[in-house]
Amino acid sequence: MTVRATRRVFLAGDSSVTSRQRSFAPMAGWGQALPLFIQGAEIVNCARAGASSRSFVERGRLAWILREARPGDLVLFSFGLIDMKPGRGRHTEPFKEYQSFLRGCVDGARDRGAxxxxxxxxxxxxxxxxxxxxxxxxxxxxxxxxIAAEKCVPLIDLNEWSVRWWRRAGPQGTREIFLYLATGEHPNYPQGVADNTHLREAGAIECARFVAAEMRERAMLEPGCFADLERTRSPEDGVEWLDDHIFEELTRIRTLEVVE
Structure with a gap:
């Protein structure tokens, strides 16, 4: 009897998605928290801090995903935070290179049956x-x-959802969502930190819950793959950080040389 392989969910994105190493805690990406809500499929988080759609493709990270992906796997692409930054090797214009790289990501996944x-x-x-x-x-x-409309690709609008949440929370409340720490509050940030881009675990958990809920609503995975979407979760009961040496090894091996 043939045993059906576990479906996998590959994550391609930037620091907002990546699984952080222990030395960066309590900073966390929403992909790091996704296993709290998706437990019937394997999450393969290939997102990397500092990645744009351009650099993810040109540095061989997409190529690794496409080599590993099997028919039926999901590949979630989330870029933009780094694409908007100036600088060679990462920046893309939204209606030019950004859309071109997204088209390549979509076509590459579909060519693999993902x-x-x-x-x-x-x-x-x-x-x-x-x-x-x-x-x-x-x-x-x-x-x-x-691109989602052009290519008939499902789109999860985390941006619009986050805007509504940030507005409700306001300037003060969002400090509990993002990486705001006072001096001496956490050993990884002895001088404190005020970071308006990266989430701490509570923010990552709720973003992951939204993404997983959208996936369930659109039947992207079997219903039994999802767990605890209605249950209140605290940062203390789930988010895990990678040991630094494991993080470095995964960064190294999940890249293929791109042949021009």
Whole structure:
């Protein structure tokens, strides 16, 4: 009798998605928290800090996923936070290179028989003097939505959902979502930290819950693959960090040389 292989969910993205090493705790990506809610499929988190759609492709990270992916696997793509930054090797224009790289990601996954899913990036935490949230990602989410429509790809709009949450929480409440720590509060950040881009575990958990709930709603995996979506979770009961040496090894091996 043939045993059906466990379906896998590959994650391709930047620091908002990646599984962080222990020395970075309590900073966490939402992909790091996704196994709390998806327990009937294997999560393969290939996202890397500092990755844009361009660098993820050009540095061979997409190539590794496409080599490993089997028919029926899911591949979630979430880029934008780094694409918007200036600099060679990472920056993309939203309606030019960004969309071109996303098309390549979608086509590559489909060529392997895998199912691509596009996930807009969560918004940064930046408020103006009147307490209004600024949408620094600009048109990158819209550019991704255009590709989703063009390619008939499922889209999970984490950006719009996060904007609503950040606005409700306000300038003060979002400090509990993002990596804000006082001096001496955590040994990994003895001088304290005020980070408006990266989440701490509570924020990562709720973003992961939203992504998993959208996946369940659209039947991207069998119903039995999902767990605890309605249960309140605290940072103390699930999020795990990678040992630093394991993180470095996974970073090293999950890359293939790209042949021009």
């Amino acid at each position: 199912h691509p899913v596009l996930v807009t990036s969560h918004e940064r935490r930046v408020f103006d003097a009147q307490g209004n949230l600024r949408r620094l990602l600009g048109v990158y989410p819209l550019a991704m939505k255009e």
